Amino acid sequence: MAGNTAQPGTTVAQRVVALLGAFDDRHRSLTLSRLAERAGLALPTAHRLAGELVAGGLLQRRDDGAYVVGRRTWDIGLLAPVQTDLRRAASPFLQDIYAATLATVHLAVREGTEVLYVERISGRASVPIVSTVGSRLPLHCTGVGKALLAHAPPDVREAVLSRPLRRVTPYTVVQPGTLARQLDQAVRDGYASTVEEMSAGACSVGVPIRRGTADDAEVVAALGIVVPSLKRDRSRLVASLQVAARGIGRSL
Amino acid sequence: MAGNTAQPGTTVAQRVVALLGAFDDRHRSLTLSRLAERAGLALPTAHRLAGELVAGGLLQRRDDGAYVVGRRTWDIGLLAPVQTDLRRAASPFLQDIYAATLATVHLAVREGTEVLYVERISGRASVPIVSTVGSRLPLHCTGVGKALLAHAPPDVREAVLSRPLRRVTPYTVVQPGTLARQLDQAVRDGYASTVEEMSAGACSVGVPIRRGTADDAEVVAALGIVVPSLKRDRSRLVASLQVAARGIGRSL
DNA sequence: GTCACGCTTCCGCTGGGCGGAAGGATCGGG
DNA sequence: CCCGATCCTTCCGCCCAGCGGAAGCGTGAC
Known part of the structure:
Protein backbone atom coordinates (compact mmCIF):
# COMPACT_ATOMS: atom_id res chain seq x y z
CA MET A 1 0.00 0.00 0.00
CA LEU A 78 6.14 29.73 -33.13
CA LEU A 79 5.56 26.90 -35.60
CA ALA A 80 1.90 26.68 -34.65
CA PRO A 81 -0.48 27.73 -37.39
CA VAL A 82 -2.20 30.44 -35.35
CA GLN A 83 -4.20 32.46 -37.81
CA THR A 84 -1.31 32.19 -40.20
CA ASP A 85 -3.27 33.27 -43.24
CA LEU A 86 -4.83 36.15 -41.41
CA ARG A 87 -1.52 37.37 -40.08
CA ARG A 88 0.19 37.10 -43.42
CA ALA A 89 -2.60 39.00 -45.10
CA ALA A 90 -2.79 41.64 -42.41
CA SER A 91 0.86 42.29 -41.76
CA PRO A 92 1.51 44.85 -44.51
CA PHE A 93 -1.63 46.76 -43.61
CA LEU A 94 -0.65 46.87 -39.96
CA GLN A 95 2.70 48.29 -40.99
CA ASP A 96 1.04 50.95 -43.10
CA ILE A 97 -1.21 52.02 -40.28
CA TYR A 98 1.65 52.12 -37.86
CA ALA A 99 3.77 54.18 -40.23
CA ALA A 100 0.91 56.62 -40.68
CA THR A 101 -0.14 56.97 -37.05
CA LEU A 102 2.83 55.81 -34.93
CA ALA A 103 0.20 54.43 -32.56
CA THR A 104 0.01 50.89 -31.23
CA VAL A 105 -1.76 48.71 -33.77
CA HIS A 106 -3.53 45.46 -32.92
CA LEU A 107 -4.84 42.48 -34.82
CA ALA A 108 -7.14 40.30 -32.77
CA VAL A 109 -9.65 37.49 -33.03
CA ARG A 110 -12.44 36.43 -30.75
CA GLU A 111 -11.94 33.24 -28.80
CA GLY A 112 -15.01 32.38 -26.81
CA THR A 113 -15.78 35.42 -24.69
CA GLU A 114 -12.30 36.88 -24.89
CA VAL A 115 -10.13 38.77 -27.33
CA LEU A 116 -6.96 37.01 -28.41
CA TYR A 117 -4.29 39.35 -29.70
CA VAL A 118 -2.46 37.69 -32.55
CA GLU A 119 -0.32 40.55 -33.80
CA ARG A 120 0.80 43.87 -32.48
CA ILE A 121 3.01 46.78 -33.36
CA SER A 122 3.81 49.14 -30.58
CA GLY A 123 5.52 52.44 -31.03
CA ARG A 124 7.61 54.32 -28.54
CA ALA A 125 5.20 57.21 -28.49
CA SER A 126 2.34 55.01 -27.42
CA VAL A 127 0.72 54.74 -24.05
CA PRO A 128 1.92 51.70 -22.11
CA ILE A 129 -0.33 48.86 -23.16
CA VAL A 130 -1.47 45.80 -21.28
CA SER A 131 -1.90 43.46 -24.22
CA THR A 132 0.87 41.56 -25.87
CA VAL A 133 0.74 38.99 -28.60
CA GLY A 134 -0.83 35.88 -27.13
CA SER A 135 -2.65 37.63 -24.33
CA ARG A 136 -6.37 37.38 -23.81
CA LEU A 137 -8.56 40.19 -22.53
CA PRO A 138 -12.27 40.62 -21.90
CA LEU A 139 -14.39 41.59 -24.89
CA HIS A 140 -16.12 44.53 -23.28
CA CYS A 141 -13.34 46.98 -22.59
CA THR A 142 -11.16 47.23 -25.69
CA GLY A 143 -11.85 48.65 -29.11
CA VAL A 144 -11.16 45.43 -30.97
CA GLY A 145 -13.08 43.51 -28.33
CA LYS A 146 -16.20 45.60 -28.79
CA ALA A 147 -15.89 45.37 -32.55
CA LEU A 148 -15.69 41.60 -32.34
CA LEU A 149 -18.49 41.35 -29.81
CA ALA A 150 -20.74 43.62 -31.83
CA HIS A 151 -20.59 41.21 -34.75
CA ALA A 152 -20.51 37.99 -32.73
CA PRO A 153 -23.37 35.46 -32.78
CA PRO A 154 -26.26 36.37 -30.46
CA ASP A 155 -25.42 33.67 -27.96
CA VAL A 156 -21.94 35.08 -27.42
CA ARG A 157 -23.28 38.57 -26.86
CA GLU A 158 -25.84 37.10 -24.51
CA ALA A 159 -23.17 35.20 -22.59
CA VAL A 160 -21.03 38.30 -22.12
CA LEU A 161 -23.91 40.56 -21.15
CA SER A 162 -25.49 38.10 -18.74
CA ARG A 163 -22.40 37.75 -16.61
CA PRO A 164 -21.06 40.66 -14.56
CA LEU A 165 -18.74 42.87 -16.60
CA ARG A 166 -15.39 43.19 -14.91
CA ARG A 167 -14.52 46.73 -13.93
CA VAL A 168 -10.97 47.45 -14.98
CA THR A 169 -10.86 51.23 -14.64
CA PRO A 170 -13.38 53.73 -13.32
CA TYR A 171 -14.49 54.27 -16.91
CA THR A 172 -15.08 50.63 -17.80
CA VAL A 173 -18.63 50.13 -18.99
CA VAL A 174 -20.12 47.62 -16.59
CA GLN A 175 -23.83 48.14 -17.21
CA PRO A 176 -25.14 45.58 -19.69
CA GLY A 177 -27.69 48.01 -21.10
CA THR A 178 -25.08 50.64 -21.87
CA LEU A 179 -22.77 48.09 -23.43
CA ALA A 180 -25.59 46.67 -25.55
CA ARG A 181 -26.40 50.13 -26.87
CA GLN A 182 -22.74 50.73 -27.68
CA LEU A 183 -22.58 47.45 -29.54
CA ASP A 184 -25.63 48.28 -31.63
CA GLN A 185 -24.11 51.64 -32.36
CA ALA A 186 -20.85 49.96 -33.32
CA VAL A 187 -22.66 47.82 -35.87
CA ARG A 188 -24.28 50.92 -37.38
CA ASP A 189 -21.07 52.97 -37.35
CA GLY A 190 -18.77 50.22 -38.53
CA TYR A 191 -16.37 50.87 -35.67
CA ALA A 192 -16.19 50.64 -31.89
CA SER A 193 -14.26 52.76 -29.45
CA THR A 194 -13.25 52.90 -25.82
CA VAL A 195 -12.12 55.79 -23.68
CA GLU A 196 -9.88 54.79 -20.79
CA GLU A 197 -11.96 51.67 -20.21
CA MET A 198 -8.97 49.35 -20.17
CA SER A 199 -6.19 51.54 -18.87
CA ALA A 200 -5.95 55.15 -17.84
CA GLY A 201 -4.88 57.54 -20.55
CA ALA A 202 -5.55 55.08 -23.37
CA CYS A 203 -8.34 55.26 -25.91
CA SER A 204 -8.89 52.73 -28.63
CA VAL A 205 -10.74 52.19 -31.84
CA GLY A 206 -11.54 48.85 -33.42
CA VAL A 207 -13.06 47.88 -36.75
CA PRO A 208 -14.25 44.46 -37.92
CA ILE A 209 -12.41 42.54 -40.63
CA ARG A 210 -14.71 40.61 -42.93
CA ARG A 211 -13.63 37.66 -45.02
CA GLY A 212 -13.94 38.71 -48.62
CA THR A 213 -15.46 41.87 -49.96
CA ALA A 214 -19.18 41.57 -49.22
CA ASP A 215 -20.50 44.10 -46.70
CA ASP A 216 -22.26 41.39 -44.74
CA ALA A 217 -19.52 38.76 -44.91
CA GLU A 218 -18.48 36.92 -41.80
CA VAL A 219 -16.38 38.91 -39.32
CA VAL A 220 -13.22 36.91 -38.70
CA ALA A 221 -11.02 39.36 -36.85
CA ALA A 222 -10.66 42.96 -35.79
CA LEU A 223 -8.13 45.66 -36.36
CA GLY A 224 -7.54 48.39 -33.86
CA ILE A 225 -5.29 51.09 -32.59
CA VAL A 226 -4.62 52.59 -29.20
CA VAL A 227 -4.05 56.30 -28.86
CA PRO A 228 -3.74 58.78 -25.99
CA SER A 229 -6.87 60.64 -27.04
CA LEU A 230 -9.71 60.38 -29.50
CA LYS A 231 -10.71 64.01 -29.39
CA ARG A 232 -9.03 64.86 -32.63
CA ASP A 233 -8.75 62.74 -35.72
CA ARG A 234 -11.30 60.12 -34.78
CA SER A 235 -12.93 60.04 -38.18
CA ARG A 236 -9.62 60.03 -40.00
CA LEU A 237 -8.39 57.13 -37.88
CA VAL A 238 -11.59 55.20 -38.38
CA ALA A 239 -11.46 55.77 -42.10
CA SER A 240 -7.92 54.49 -42.46
CA LEU A 241 -8.66 51.47 -40.29
CA GLN A 242 -11.69 50.64 -42.39
CA VAL A 243 -9.74 50.92 -45.59
CA ALA A 244 -7.10 48.58 -44.20
CA ALA A 245 -9.73 46.14 -42.91
CA ARG A 246 -11.27 45.95 -46.36
CA GLY A 247 -7.84 45.41 -47.84
CA ILE A 248 -7.15 42.57 -45.45
CA GLY A 249 -10.54 40.99 -46.08
CA ARG A 250 -9.97 41.14 -49.81
CA SER A 251 -6.79 39.12 -49.53
CA LEU A 252 -8.22 36.42 -47.26
CA MET B 1 8.96 -11.77 -24.35
CA LEU B 78 5.09 33.15 -25.79
CA LEU B 79 5.59 33.20 -22.02
CA ALA B 80 9.22 32.17 -22.40
CA PRO B 81 11.68 34.83 -21.37
CA VAL B 82 13.49 34.97 -24.70
CA GLN B 83 15.63 38.07 -24.59
CA THR B 84 12.76 39.84 -22.91
CA ASP B 85 14.81 42.78 -21.72
CA LEU B 86 16.50 43.16 -25.06
CA ARG B 87 13.24 43.09 -26.93
CA ARG B 88 11.58 45.55 -24.63
CA ALA B 89 14.49 47.92 -24.91
CA ALA B 90 14.77 47.56 -28.65
CA SER B 91 11.14 47.66 -29.66
CA PRO B 92 10.68 51.45 -29.89
CA PHE B 93 13.90 51.84 -31.83
CA LEU B 94 12.87 49.18 -34.29
CA GLN B 95 9.62 51.02 -34.81
CA ASP B 96 11.44 54.26 -35.44
CA ILE B 97 13.69 52.70 -38.01
CA TYR B 98 10.81 51.04 -39.72
CA ALA B 99 8.85 54.26 -39.83
CA ALA B 100 11.83 56.06 -41.32
CA THR B 101 12.83 53.45 -43.90
CA LEU B 102 9.79 51.21 -44.47
CA ALA B 103 12.30 48.39 -44.84
CA THR B 104 12.27 45.10 -43.00
CA VAL B 105 13.96 45.56 -39.64
CA HIS B 106 15.54 42.74 -37.66
CA LEU B 107 16.72 42.22 -34.13
CA ALA B 108 18.88 39.15 -33.72
CA VAL B 109 21.25 37.44 -31.33
CA ARG B 110 23.95 34.88 -31.90
CA GLU B 111 23.24 31.37 -30.74
CA GLY B 112 26.25 29.15 -31.28
CA THR B 113 27.14 29.44 -34.94
CA GLU B 114 23.72 30.68 -36.03
CA VAL B 115 21.71 33.88 -35.98
CA LEU B 116 18.48 33.71 -34.01
CA TYR B 117 15.95 36.32 -35.05
CA VAL B 118 14.07 37.51 -32.00
CA GLU B 119 12.11 40.41 -33.42
CA ARG B 120 11.12 41.58 -36.84
CA ILE B 121 9.10 44.23 -38.54
CA SER B 122 8.37 43.66 -42.17
CA GLY B 123 6.83 46.19 -44.45
CA ARG B 124 4.78 45.56 -47.53
CA ALA B 125 7.33 47.30 -49.71
CA SER B 126 10.08 44.95 -48.64
CA VAL B 127 11.63 42.14 -50.57
CA PRO B 128 10.27 38.75 -49.54
CA ILE B 129 12.37 37.61 -46.62
CA VAL B 130 13.33 34.16 -45.47
CA SER B 131 13.67 34.88 -41.80
CA THR B 132 10.82 35.04 -39.35
CA VAL B 133 10.86 35.48 -35.62
CA GLY B 134 12.26 32.27 -34.16
CA SER B 135 14.12 31.19 -37.24
CA ARG B 136 17.83 30.46 -37.29
CA LEU B 137 20.13 31.18 -40.19
CA PRO B 138 23.86 30.81 -40.81
CA LEU B 139 26.06 33.63 -39.55
CA HIS B 140 27.93 34.22 -42.79
CA CYS B 141 25.27 35.40 -45.20
CA THR B 142 23.16 38.02 -43.46
CA GLY B 143 23.97 41.52 -42.30
CA VAL B 144 23.14 40.89 -38.67
CA GLY B 145 24.92 37.55 -38.85
CA LYS B 146 28.16 39.10 -40.06
CA ALA B 147 27.88 41.86 -37.47
CA LEU B 148 27.49 39.27 -34.73
CA LEU B 149 30.25 37.06 -36.08
CA ALA B 150 32.63 39.97 -36.45
CA HIS B 151 32.38 40.65 -32.73
CA ALA B 152 32.11 37.04 -31.57
CA PRO B 153 34.82 35.34 -29.52
CA PRO B 154 37.73 34.01 -31.62
CA ASP B 155 36.72 30.38 -31.20
CA VAL B 156 33.30 31.04 -32.73
CA ARG B 157 34.82 32.81 -35.71
CA GLU B 158 37.27 29.94 -36.02
CA ALA B 159 34.49 27.37 -35.89
CA VAL B 160 32.50 29.10 -38.63
CA LEU B 161 35.48 29.70 -40.88
CA SER B 162 36.86 26.19 -40.51
CA ARG B 163 33.74 24.46 -41.71
CA PRO B 164 32.55 24.83 -45.30
CA LEU B 165 30.36 27.91 -45.74
CA ARG B 166 27.00 26.99 -47.17
CA ARG B 167 26.33 28.56 -50.55
CA VAL B 168 22.81 29.97 -50.52
CA THR B 169 22.90 32.16 -53.62
CA PRO B 170 25.53 32.65 -56.33
CA TYR B 171 26.71 35.68 -54.37
CA THR B 172 27.15 34.01 -51.03
CA VAL B 173 30.68 34.44 -49.75
CA VAL B 174 32.01 30.91 -49.33
CA GLN B 175 35.75 31.56 -49.23
CA PRO B 176 36.95 31.75 -45.62
CA GLY B 177 39.64 34.28 -46.49
CA THR B 178 37.18 36.68 -48.08
CA LEU B 179 34.76 36.35 -45.20
CA ALA B 180 37.54 36.91 -42.67
CA ARG B 181 38.55 40.11 -44.43
CA GLN B 182 34.94 41.28 -44.49
CA LEU B 183 34.64 40.60 -40.79
CA ASP B 184 37.75 42.59 -39.98
CA GLN B 185 36.44 45.37 -42.15
CA ALA B 186 33.09 45.18 -40.33
CA VAL B 187 34.85 45.66 -37.00
CA ARG B 188 36.63 48.74 -38.34
CA ASP B 189 33.54 50.18 -40.03
CA GLY B 190 31.11 49.42 -37.24
CA TYR B 191 28.70 47.74 -39.64
CA ALA B 192 28.46 44.71 -41.91
CA SER B 193 26.60 44.31 -45.16
CA THR B 194 25.55 41.67 -47.63
CA VAL B 195 24.54 41.95 -51.26
CA GLU B 196 22.21 39.19 -52.42
CA GLU B 197 24.12 36.66 -50.34
CA MET B 198 21.02 35.26 -48.70
CA SER B 199 18.32 35.81 -51.28
CA ALA B 200 18.24 37.35 -54.69
CA GLY B 201 17.33 41.01 -54.80
CA ALA B 202 17.93 41.56 -51.11
CA CYS B 203 20.78 43.48 -49.52
CA SER B 204 21.22 43.90 -45.82
CA VAL B 205 23.09 45.93 -43.28
CA GLY B 206 23.75 44.95 -39.69
CA VAL B 207 25.26 46.81 -36.76
CA PRO B 208 26.28 45.45 -33.37
CA ILE B 209 24.40 46.36 -30.21
CA ARG B 210 26.63 46.77 -27.17
CA ARG B 211 25.42 46.54 -23.61
CA GLY B 212 25.86 49.96 -22.09
CA THR B 213 27.55 52.93 -23.60
CA ALA B 214 31.23 52.01 -23.73
CA ASP B 215 32.65 51.66 -27.22
CA ASP B 216 34.23 48.33 -26.38
CA ALA B 217 31.36 46.90 -24.34
CA GLU B 218 30.18 43.37 -24.98
CA VAL B 219 28.15 42.85 -28.15
CA VAL B 220 24.87 41.24 -27.13
CA ALA B 221 22.77 41.49 -30.26
CA ALA B 222 22.59 43.00 -33.70
CA LEU B 223 20.22 45.29 -35.47
CA GLY B 224 19.74 45.18 -39.19
CA ILE B 225 17.60 46.04 -42.13
CA VAL B 226 16.96 44.44 -45.48
CA VAL B 227 16.58 46.62 -48.55
CA PRO B 228 16.38 46.01 -52.28
CA SER B 229 19.60 47.87 -52.94
CA LEU B 230 22.46 49.47 -51.08
CA LYS B 231 23.65 51.67 -53.89
CA ARG B 232 22.05 54.78 -52.51
CA ASP B 233 21.73 55.79 -48.90
CA ARG B 234 24.12 53.26 -47.45
CA SER B 235 25.81 55.73 -45.14
CA ARG B 236 22.53 57.26 -44.06
CA LEU B 237 21.11 53.81 -43.24
CA VAL B 238 24.20 52.81 -41.34
CA ALA B 239 24.17 56.03 -39.39
CA SER B 240 20.55 55.66 -38.28
CA LEU B 241 21.11 52.02 -37.35
CA GLN B 242 24.12 52.95 -35.29
CA VAL B 243 22.24 55.67 -33.49
CA ALA B 244 19.46 53.22 -32.68
CA ALA B 245 21.93 50.53 -31.57
CA ARG B 246 23.52 52.98 -29.16
CA GLY B 247 20.08 53.92 -27.89
CA ILE B 248 19.21 50.30 -27.27
CA GLY B 249 22.52 49.62 -25.57
CA ARG B 250 22.02 52.60 -23.30
CA SER B 251 18.74 51.21 -22.01
CA LEU B 252 20.00 47.68 -21.36
C1' DG C 1 -9.42 -8.53 -57.11
C1' DT C 2 -5.07 -7.81 -55.13
C1' DC C 3 -1.50 -5.40 -53.28
C1' DA C 4 0.52 -1.58 -50.83
C1' DC C 5 0.40 1.81 -47.50
C1' DG C 6 -0.83 4.11 -43.42
C1' DC C 7 -3.80 4.58 -39.48
C1' DT C 8 -6.13 2.44 -35.48
C1' DT C 9 -7.05 -0.95 -31.92
C1' DC C 10 -6.07 -4.87 -29.00
C1' DC C 11 -3.67 -7.12 -25.37
C1' DG C 12 -0.29 -9.46 -22.18
C1' DC C 13 4.09 -8.61 -20.15
C1' DT C 14 7.07 -5.75 -17.41
C1' DG C 15 10.03 -1.97 -15.98
C1' DG C 16 9.18 2.95 -15.57
C1' DG C 17 6.79 5.88 -12.68
C1' DC C 18 4.72 6.91 -8.34
C1' DG C 19 4.85 9.36 -3.76
C1' DG C 20 5.77 8.63 1.37
C1' DA C 21 9.50 9.38 3.92
C1' DA C 22 13.99 10.74 5.03
C1' DG C 23 17.80 13.80 4.27
C1' DG C 24 19.78 18.55 2.98
C1' DA C 25 19.99 23.39 2.34
C1' DT C 26 18.72 27.92 3.61
C1' DC C 27 16.85 31.38 6.38
C1' DG C 28 15.34 34.03 10.30
C1' DG C 29 13.97 34.52 15.07
C1' DG C 30 15.11 34.02 19.76
C1' DC D 1 24.22 28.96 18.43
C1' DC D 2 20.25 26.28 18.29
C1' DC D 3 15.96 25.34 16.58
C1' DG D 4 11.93 25.39 13.82
C1' DA D 5 10.01 26.50 9.36
C1' DT D 6 10.17 26.14 4.57
C1' DC D 7 11.55 24.47 0.53
C1' DC D 8 14.18 21.38 -2.40
C1' DT D 9 16.30 16.85 -3.36
C1' DT D 10 17.02 11.89 -3.13
C1' DC D 11 15.83 7.15 -2.02
C1' DC D 12 13.24 3.06 -2.59
C1' DG D 13 9.83 -0.73 -3.18
C1' DC D 14 5.35 -1.61 -4.98
C1' DC D 15 2.41 -1.97 -8.95
C1' DC D 16 -0.13 -0.51 -12.85
C1' DA D 17 0.53 2.48 -16.85
C1' DG D 18 2.76 2.12 -20.87
C1' DC D 19 4.97 -0.52 -24.40
C1' DG D 20 4.94 -2.42 -29.19
C1' DG D 21 4.06 -6.81 -32.02
C1' DA D 22 0.38 -8.17 -34.37
C1' DA D 23 -4.01 -8.01 -36.28
C1' DG D 24 -7.71 -5.33 -38.16
C1' DC D 25 -9.40 -1.39 -41.16
C1' DG D 26 -9.86 2.13 -44.69
C1' DT D 27 -8.24 3.86 -48.90
C1' DG D 28 -6.32 4.25 -53.27
C1' DA D 29 -3.66 2.47 -57.31
C1' DC D 30 -3.41 -0.74 -60.94
Missing part, protein backbone atom coordinates in the same frame (compact mmCIF):
# COMPACT_ATOMS: atom_id res chain seq x y z
CA ALA A 2 3.02 2.23 -0.31
CA GLY A 3 4.10 4.70 -2.95
CA ASN A 4 1.93 5.13 -5.92
CA THR A 5 -1.43 6.80 -5.52
CA ALA A 6 -1.41 9.03 -8.64
CA GLN A 7 -5.02 9.78 -9.44
CA PRO A 8 -6.05 6.87 -11.58
CA GLY A 9 -6.76 7.70 -15.17
CA THR A 10 -4.01 10.27 -15.54
CA THR A 11 -1.21 9.56 -17.90
CA VAL A 12 2.30 10.90 -17.90
CA ALA A 13 1.64 12.89 -21.04
CA GLN A 14 -1.28 14.57 -19.31
CA ARG A 15 0.95 15.44 -16.41
CA VAL A 16 3.43 17.00 -18.78
CA VAL A 17 0.65 19.08 -20.28
CA ALA A 18 -0.44 20.06 -16.79
CA LEU A 19 3.07 21.18 -15.95
CA LEU A 20 3.36 23.35 -19.02
CA GLY A 21 -0.18 24.59 -18.57
CA ALA A 22 0.65 25.73 -15.05
CA PHE A 23 2.30 28.75 -16.63
CA ASP A 24 0.21 31.65 -17.77
CA ASP A 25 0.37 35.38 -18.16
CA ARG A 26 0.19 35.93 -14.43
CA HIS A 27 2.50 33.03 -13.58
CA ARG A 28 5.51 33.27 -15.81
CA SER A 29 7.81 31.83 -13.19
CA LEU A 30 6.97 29.26 -10.57
CA THR A 31 8.82 27.65 -7.70
CA LEU A 32 8.78 23.90 -7.63
CA SER A 33 6.14 23.74 -4.94
CA ARG A 34 3.79 26.16 -6.70
CA LEU A 35 4.35 24.39 -9.96
CA ALA A 36 3.43 21.08 -8.37
CA GLU A 37 0.40 22.63 -6.75
CA ARG A 38 -0.85 24.29 -9.93
CA ALA A 39 -0.27 21.15 -11.96
CA GLY A 40 -1.96 18.98 -9.37
CA LEU A 41 1.06 16.78 -8.89
CA ALA A 42 2.91 15.44 -5.90
CA LEU A 43 6.09 17.32 -5.23
CA PRO A 44 8.59 14.59 -6.10
CA THR A 45 6.68 13.85 -9.27
CA ALA A 46 6.72 17.47 -10.33
CA HIS A 47 10.39 17.62 -9.47
CA ARG A 48 11.30 14.69 -11.64
CA LEU A 49 9.08 15.58 -14.57
CA ALA A 50 10.07 19.24 -14.52
CA GLY A 51 13.68 18.12 -14.43
CA GLU A 52 13.16 16.08 -17.56
CA LEU A 53 11.43 18.97 -19.28
CA VAL A 54 14.33 21.22 -18.35
CA ALA A 55 16.69 18.64 -19.86
CA GLY A 56 14.52 18.72 -22.97
CA GLY A 57 14.53 22.51 -23.08
CA LEU A 58 10.78 22.90 -22.73
CA LEU A 59 11.30 24.47 -19.33
CA GLN A 60 14.19 26.43 -17.96
CA ARG A 61 15.46 26.83 -14.47
CA ARG A 62 16.63 30.21 -13.33
CA ASP A 63 19.50 30.73 -10.97
CA ASP A 64 17.09 31.38 -8.14
CA GLY A 65 15.57 27.94 -8.63
CA ALA A 66 12.31 29.08 -10.19
CA TYR A 67 11.03 27.39 -13.31
CA VAL A 68 10.14 29.36 -16.41
CA VAL A 69 9.03 28.35 -19.87
CA GLY A 70 12.02 27.31 -21.95
CA ARG A 71 13.27 28.65 -25.21
CA ARG A 72 12.53 25.36 -26.91
CA THR A 73 8.85 25.80 -26.20
CA TRP A 74 9.07 29.25 -27.74
CA ASP A 75 10.76 27.83 -30.83
CA ILE A 76 8.20 25.11 -31.27
CA GLY A 77 5.25 27.31 -30.38
CA ALA B 2 6.19 -9.85 -26.06
CA GLY B 3 5.31 -6.18 -26.13
CA ASN B 4 7.56 -3.70 -24.52
CA THR B 5 10.99 -3.10 -25.96
CA ALA B 6 11.11 0.72 -25.72
CA GLN B 7 14.77 1.69 -25.69
CA PRO B 8 15.66 1.38 -22.05
CA GLY B 9 16.54 4.63 -20.38
CA THR B 10 13.93 6.71 -22.12
CA THR B 11 11.14 8.18 -20.10
CA VAL B 12 7.71 9.20 -21.21
CA ALA B 13 8.53 12.86 -20.68
CA GLN B 14 11.50 12.49 -22.99
CA ARG B 15 9.24 10.92 -25.57
CA VAL B 16 6.89 13.87 -25.31
CA VAL B 17 9.81 16.22 -25.85
CA ALA B 18 10.88 14.13 -28.82
CA LEU B 19 7.40 14.38 -30.29
CA LEU B 20 7.27 18.15 -29.98
CA GLY B 21 10.86 18.44 -31.12
CA ALA B 22 10.02 16.54 -34.29
CA PHE B 23 8.52 19.76 -35.61
CA ASP B 24 10.77 22.42 -37.03
CA ASP B 25 10.80 25.12 -39.61
CA ARG B 26 10.95 22.63 -42.45
CA HIS B 27 8.48 20.21 -40.85
CA ARG B 28 5.53 22.20 -39.67
CA SER B 29 3.13 19.36 -40.29
CA LEU B 30 3.81 15.67 -40.02
CA THR B 31 1.84 12.53 -40.70
CA LEU B 32 1.70 10.05 -37.89
CA SER B 33 4.31 7.77 -39.44
CA ARG B 34 6.79 10.57 -40.08
CA LEU B 35 6.18 11.95 -36.65
CA ALA B 36 6.93 8.56 -35.14
CA GLU B 37 10.01 8.20 -37.28
CA ARG B 38 11.39 11.65 -36.47
CA ALA B 39 10.69 11.19 -32.78
CA GLY B 40 12.25 7.75 -32.76
CA LEU B 41 9.11 6.08 -31.45
CA ALA B 42 7.17 3.01 -32.40
CA LEU B 43 4.07 3.84 -34.36
CA PRO B 44 1.46 2.85 -31.79
CA THR B 45 3.37 4.73 -29.12
CA ALA B 46 3.51 7.87 -31.19
CA HIS B 47 -0.17 7.45 -31.95
CA ARG B 48 -1.18 7.27 -28.35
CA LEU B 49 1.12 10.00 -27.07
CA ALA B 50 0.30 12.36 -29.91
CA GLY B 51 -3.36 11.72 -29.20
CA GLU B 52 -2.89 12.79 -25.61
CA LEU B 53 -0.98 15.88 -26.67
CA VAL B 54 -3.79 16.75 -29.05
CA ALA B 55 -6.23 16.35 -26.16
CA GLY B 56 -4.01 18.68 -24.16
CA GLY B 57 -3.83 21.20 -26.98
CA LEU B 58 -0.07 21.02 -27.42
CA LEU B 59 -0.61 19.45 -30.83
CA GLN B 60 -3.43 19.80 -33.26
CA ARG B 61 -4.72 17.44 -35.85
CA ARG B 62 -5.74 18.80 -39.19
CA ASP B 63 -8.64 17.44 -41.17
CA ASP B 64 -6.25 15.60 -43.45
CA GLY B 65 -4.89 13.69 -40.47
CA ALA B 66 -1.55 15.49 -40.26
CA TYR B 67 -0.31 16.74 -36.92
CA VAL B 68 0.73 20.33 -36.41
CA VAL B 69 1.86 22.28 -33.37
CA GLY B 70 -1.13 23.31 -31.31
CA ARG B 71 -2.25 26.72 -30.23
CA ARG B 72 -1.62 25.89 -26.60
CA THR B 73 2.06 25.46 -27.33
CA TRP B 74 2.01 28.88 -28.96
CA ASP B 75 0.33 30.37 -25.91
CA ILE B 76 2.78 28.86 -23.50
CA GLY B 77 5.80 29.44 -25.70
